[in-house]
Amino acid sequence: MNNFEYYRPTRILFGKGQIEQLSRLLPRDTKILMVYGGGSIKKNGVYDQVTAALKGFDYLEFGGVEPNPEYETCMRAIELVKKENIGFLLSVGGGSTLDATKFIAAGAKFAGQDPYDIITKGLPVADALPLASVITLPATGSEMNGNAVISRASMGLKASFVSEKVYPQFSVIDPSVTFTLPVRQTLNGIVDTFVHTMEQYCTYDVNTPLQDEWMLALMRVLIAETPKVLADPEDFNARANIFWCATCGLNHFMSLGCVQDWATHGIGHELTADYGLDHAQALAVVLPRLLQTQKATKKGKLAKLAYEVFGVNEPDEIKAAGVAIYKIEEFFGSIGMKTHLKDYGIDRTEAAEKTRAKFAARDIHLGEHANITADTAYEILMGS
Ligand code: NZQ
Ligand code: ZN
16 A cells, blocks of 8 residues: 545535535635536525525625636636635535636635646645535535646646645535436536546555445445436435545545546546537546556456456456446446547547647656556547
8 A cells, every 4th residue: 555644624514404504614704705607506496595594694706607617717706806805715516616616716815927827837826715615516526625627718728736725624515406417417427426436446456455445335336326316316315325425536535545547537638628528428438448448457456346346257357357348338328428429529530639739748648657648548539
């Protein structure tokens, strides 16, 4: 097992009716900015619950954060934060709204010219406004991590930063607010969670049996709960289990001491930047092909996954690894998640060439062996 250090100061309030706890936890001595997305919260009652809890607080609202949150939108919010002397940010929405809130928190305190340098130049976040979230979509784990992914269309970029300074102070997770998720977003969340787990699990063994079993268990539970929410979107227990899978899927706890991959995400972000695919749609296209190209080095973990998640009975390790890849793609297909670029009308040669050029320009090396380079990404997308 590799060395690790773990620190997670985020308080989690999980369950029905927890939004009212905002009135207990939010600060009363500073002005709050409530940040939200395109309006789903106004249709599903979340806005009403939040504003009821905010009665008596000094707060303003900033709406309109788009999926795959855009730099320009965040910059407008940063201007407002400075003008209004905001002291605390409350994100109400999905991972995009929360990621934007994290960037706003860091950007408002950024001492240099352009806060996007935190992302492109990897500048450290020296300071950030405190923030919290009401998370309404199980997918990103952003509610319990310090990551944020921000797009900058004018530069053709979708990229991330990570900082302890933007851990939410607390996150409210009420699974009943996910009853209103469109099927597409429910599936996106399930696939994103599955792929997060794969990125952390499916590398090579460094003797982490407990972590491996947690991650395999998460995948088993996710697969078992998925048909329940598709059959009945208001199945509270299934929604709750899926949400907790998503949060645990990327609070970085279950993979402590493990070797990680993250190449599927790296390539997937390029597809989203170039073609506007939803984050999880891009991941579902990349993952099976990436596993295929890396089967020889990932075979131990893949075979274990075949046995423990899919109940495969195939003693030959490399054959079992192949079956695992097949089963993953079959799972995505069975819930209606497409796994080929052509399913979205995207020309794979063009996509592969674009990604190869961008990876080459940035000299990118991803994956647990740092062997996913421009040429490997090209090969992966040509196979899709
Ligand atoms: O914008 P509104 O109107 O709120 O609608 C949203 C949006 O259209 C809607 N929605 C959210 N909750 C809802 C709801 N509709 C009905 N009922 C609800 N309860 O769903 C749509 C998608 O929302 P979005 O926030 O974009 O989805 P998600 O949570 O999947 O976030 C995706 C973003 O997170 C990044 C992705 O790259 C992408 O930009 N990621 C962030 C990570 C992190 N911070 O750790 C890790 C991930 O790997 C990922 O990269
Ligand atoms: Zn993801």
